Amino acid sequence: MSPITLHLGQTLWFDGDPLLDGPEAAVHNSRGGLAVQDGLILARGTADDLRKAHPEAKIVDHGQSLLMAGFVDAHVHYPQTAIIASWGKRLIDWLNTYTFPEEMRFADPDYAEEVAGRYLDIALANGTTTMCSYCTIHPNSVYAYFKAAASRGMRVLGGKTCMNRNAPDGLRDTAQSAYDDSKVLLQRWHGQGRASYVITPRFSPTSTPEQLVALGALWAEHPDCLMQTHLSEQTDEIAWVRELFPDARDYLDTYESFGLLGANGVYGHAIHLEPRERDRLREVGAALVHCPTSNTFIGSGLFDMAGLVAEGQRVGLATDTGGGSSFSMLRTMAAAYEVAQLRGATLHPSTLLWLATEGSARALGLSDRIGTLAPGTEADFIALDLASTPAIAQRSALAQDIWEAVFPTIMMGDDRAVAGVWVIGEQRA
Structure with missing residues (x-):
């Protein structure tokens, strides 16, 4: 087995379907992380909990970038x-x-x-x-x-x-x-x-x-x-x-x-x-x-x-x-x-x-493998910069919650907002 890597930053994943369950289906950690090993998501949670559970892991700190599924x-x-x-x-x-x-x-x-x-x-x-x-x-x-x-x-x-x-x-x-x-x-x-x-x-x-x-x-x-x-x-x-x-x-x-x-x-x-x-x-x-x-x-x-x-x-x-x-x-x-x-x-x-x-x-019948940060799924994930341009940064700076912070990137973002891309745990962009 390969060494464990902890990717730390803001994290966002879903425990339900927001089309049916509303925004409460989402789980946001302002300081969270992913443990990645052998191309899979090993664990997810708060940064502190992951550091304690995996003290020997390599750390990749993404600052305020938002880590989410690709x-x-x-x-x-x-x-x-x-x-x-x-x-x-x-x-x-x-x-x-x-x-x-x-x-x-x-x-x-x-x-x-x-x-x-x-x-x-x-x-x-x-x-x-x-x-x-x-x-x-x-x-x-x-x-x-x-x-x-x-x-x-x-x-x-x-x-x-x-x-x-x-x-x-x-x-x-x-x-x-x-x-x-x-x-x-x-x-x-x-x-x-x-x-x-x-x-x-x-x-x-x-x-x-x-x-x-x-x-x-x-x-x-x-x-x-x-x-x-x-x-x-x-x-x-x-x-x-x-x-x-x-x-x-x-x-x-x-x-x-x-x-x-x-x-x-x-x-x-x-x-x-x-x-x-x-x-x-x-x-x-x-x-x-x-x-x-x-x-x-x-x-x-x-x-x-x-x-x-x-x-x-x-x-x-x-x-x-x-x-x-x-x-x-x-x-x-x-x-x-x-x-x-x-x-x-x-x-x-x-x-x-x-x-x-x-x-x-x-x-596509693949939600057991991709599109999620659930443990055991394939480590295809991205880091989003929520202040990638001056126009986006000045709006997100006023945000009162994660949704106000991310919505300007949804509406005005482009490839400059994609700070990094990982495919089965390997950085590809």
Whole structure:
């Protein structure tokens, strides 16, 4: 066993779900710490108690920085890294103008390797230690992503994006090749180190019924895997789905009828849901992922966080790089706050931080390993500087409690607020 390291500073973790239990679900220590050994959280508590329990431990003192779980980004497209913040398009035009031309470049393994490494380094600099990514139709894009993550020790999820229609030449597979490629990749990567394979139809407009059937069959064969896709992001997309699937009851039915609805399903966006869709998603225990910067940037709509949580939906948070306009989960939390305000609800800072960590980990079925500082879990954590810029510092200086101290960083912070990032106990940024 390796030596124990004590990381001391302010600490924040959750003993419950603040969406349901309120801010009291959070535990804040103004002088706390983490004991880390062999890549795991050994213990947490006050600095004094940890020093007494582990007198021989190496000490890393983070001063007034806030130690908390690393951010978990539940829905990203790493191949869109280079086209983030591209101007002026709604979803379908965005795909045709920016996304598809860029994704065609991933036929080149060297380019895929370059972008995968660049994306992961940017994510780490912003405090994100785990993400669930769509790759491209090219198997080498999946290899590039998982290999780059393994070299950084990161726990990541992802899969080959499958689509066999309504996409350009060179960016379509077939029902059979989608199944075959995905199965080979799943067998190679799922559970290898810290990698999890995710079965990934892009969305029903780019898959024929035959391809959706094939991917549903693959999921039935490997039900421990997640399945990720997009759902009800924009109204014109929903109208398109109706044209393509005239016999479907609704958008969700284009997945459900082909075996692509279940508890391990992760559905991005989910803005314009019909009552039946909401009922079925709740009944099966599927996860919905809120992508607020994307939803506002591309003009998709306003996610009903309060209503969906009240009815018992499981919700995570995501940047949706590169439809989303920022790699930062801090900026994503700020956008989630703003979207909720526009819907007449107010998200407490504890809720925002929980969504970006344990909430997203729950959406991905990983809250027993990441998104938390619980003893025995993987030591993926960050140190946040709550006075990283003059504007943030002057506001946080007036704080009466931890929430007033951290909220300016949520609303105005960026990668400068991330003072350090540790992945399985090793500093990575």
